[in-house]
Amino acid sequence: MPKTLTIIGMGACGVAAFAEAVTRLSYDPGDGWLIHLIERDDALARGLAFGTEQPGHLLNTESRLMGLYDQEPGHFRTWLEARRAEAGTPLDPDGVEYPQRREYRLYMRDVLDRALDRARAAGIDVRIHHQEAVSIEGNHLAARITLSDGTTIATDIVLLTIGTPDPDRFGTLNGAPGYFDSPYPAHQMTEHIERDQPVVILGSGLSAIDAVMTLLDNDHRGHIHLISKEGMLPRVEIPAPETGYERRYLTLENVHRLIRERGAAFSIVDLFRLFRTEAETAAGRPIDWQAEDRYGGDAEAALLHDIAVAEAEDEPFQRILTAARHDSTAIWNLLRPVDQKRFGKWLAPHFAAARFVTPMINARRLADAMARGLLTVRGQIDETVADEGGAGFTVTFDNGDTLETPIVVNATGQATTLDEMKEPLIKDLLAKQWLQPHPVGGAIAHRATCRIISATRDAPRLYALGQLLNGELRDTNAVWFNVECAGRAVDDILRQR
Structure with missing residues (x-):
């Protein structure tokens, strides 16, 4: 009897897992599989990080490590070289390349389309649902997923690839005029922040730099403050960091x-x-x-x-x-x-x-903005509060200094612990004890297979990739690592026949 796999979230992790499953099933279908793909966005193969249209939003990892096929980290580079050659702008074969993320989105879509075509040719039943998964019921034998429109999906196995959950860190600011809970999607900032307004960006990591690039891409003229606990910017990428060094001690x-x-x-x-x-x-x-x-x-x-x-x-x-x-x-x-x-x-x-470093081109843009007096970076933030009457915000530092601003953008990065993840599905699974918090973040899971280890014996068969396993598998911000984990998870899933 055919089994059913449901993949929840069709960003980079979901696409990688689906492509791997189709690759395996096209030559070894067993008794047959039905695959459901659930994505709350109106488009698959996009995700929060890669859905941007901003030219200043670049990949933070060199192109040779961004392939979406298991054991083929260089596949994206091969795809990119062919695309650029066709456009008449060939890449230097030995050159370093950090493409725009919107170009990587085209690659993700190409990988997805090829997997869908291959699934149809192999007779694999694939069904796509543009809804949000809000809860899961069931037991070890079978599960039922409820979507935001009230429909349900029966499934044997669930793979959670929900991407980068938004954090619920500044709940007291939610709803305040001039507060942006995330720098994504970028159009929220470009449509609602006036070019001459001063802006405070909470955070100084890669998400915060994305927010700066959004403003610079749109000719922002007001002062930009990057503020965090550490006051540290990412370092600047070096050419081909993945080559040329053999460790002797840190092994x-x-x-x-x-x-x-x-x-x-x-x-x-x-x-x-x-x-x-x-x-x-x-x-x-x-x-x-x-x-x-x-x-x-x-x-x-x-x-x-x-x-x-x-x-x-x-x-x-x-x-x-x-x-x-x-x-x-x-x-x-x-x-x-x-x-x-x-x-x-x-x-x-x-x-x-x-x-997790900054591409050189963006590092130079940051330095230029600093030299022009447009951008400052400061650490040792204490708190940020909304002023009464919606007049703006006050940022307080550890030394007692304050900063008044009409605009605050939360760019502190992804949620790490389960209790700060705003996803309804995560809250549902946490309440059922089907997700157990790892001591330092994410959920407890089997490290070799990415299978969730629940607190109750009657939990459905759940797997996860990406940020949901950030405590168990440290490098979950890296696409290459998540693709490798997708291969492990799919291998274990397809063995359950």
């Missing part, structure tokens, strides 16, 4: 050896010592680690420094962290929960700044 082998020889747990201190030794070896010189702590420092000076060292290809951190990407989750899972929490408190902002 899974050395981590295991430390645990075995000492008979003690691997700690956050051990992790930093290995990284420090690796970095100084790669740099060929001692590193002033106190100077590398940019918390609350001069963001403009740091940005100019990062541009210079990236141009000189003299920045070791990105090469080390990119080279370690295939070991990062395994190393992460060898840390105890207490050390994972310490990582989040002590090292996570510095790790994120070096691992």
Whole structure:
């Protein structure tokens, strides 16, 4: 009897999982499968990050790591080279390329369309639903998904690929005039923020930089304030960070050896010592680690420094962290929960700044905006409150300074813990204890298969990809890693016959 798989969310993770399932089923269909694709947006293969039309919204990962087929990270680069050649603007085969995200959306759609065509040719029944999944009922044998229009879908297995959940961090600001809960979709900002208005953007990471690019793309003239706890910008991409470095110290082998020889747990201190030794070896010189702590420092000076060292290809951190990407989750899972929490408190902002970097073209735009007095970055924010009567907002800093602004954009990034995710479906599954919170974020799941581990034995068969597993699988912001996980999950799903 045919089995039913339902994929909820058809952004990058959903497309990758569907393409992998169709690839497998087209040559080994078993007793047959029905696949439901649920997407609340009016278009599949778009998602929040890639649905933008802003020219300044670029991929933050080099094109050679963005393929959507399992074990083929370079597929997007191959697709991109063919597309550019056809347009008469061929890529340099050895060049670094960070395309606009709207171009990547075309690639996602192409992968989806090819999978749909292949499914039809193979006789795989695929049904598409443009609704939001709001709840799930059932048990281990079968589940029933309720959609926002009241219809239900019977299914055997559910794969949650809901993308990047919005955080519910500033609930007291919701509904206040001039408050934007997210920088996406970008048209909300461009349509409702006047060009001469000063703007406060909460956050200073990649989402915040997207918000700045949205404003700059639309010739914004009012002052832009990037404000966060750390006051740190991401570092600047170096050419081809995925090539040219072989680790000697920060390796899974050395981590295991430390645990075995000492008979003690691997700690956050051990992790930093290995990284420090690796970095100084790669740099060929001692590193002033106190100077590398940019918390609350001069963001403009740091940005100019990062541009210079990236141009000189003299920045070791990105090469080390990119080279370690295939070991990062395994190393992460060898840390105890207490050390994972310490990582989040002590090292996570510095790790994120070096691992999730800004393309050079956008870094130069930021530096230009700073030089023109249009953009400032500041750390040590305390709180943001809406003024009475809807007249604007007041931002307070740890030292007691205040800043008045008519516009606030929440660009603090994705939700990490289940209780701050605003998705109705997540709240439903959390209330049923079918999702269990991981100690440092996301849900508890089987690391090798991405299958959700529920608190009750009667839970439906649930799998997840992406940010829902951010505590269990650390690198869930990376498309290449989520594609790899999609392959694992689909492999396990299709074995259940």
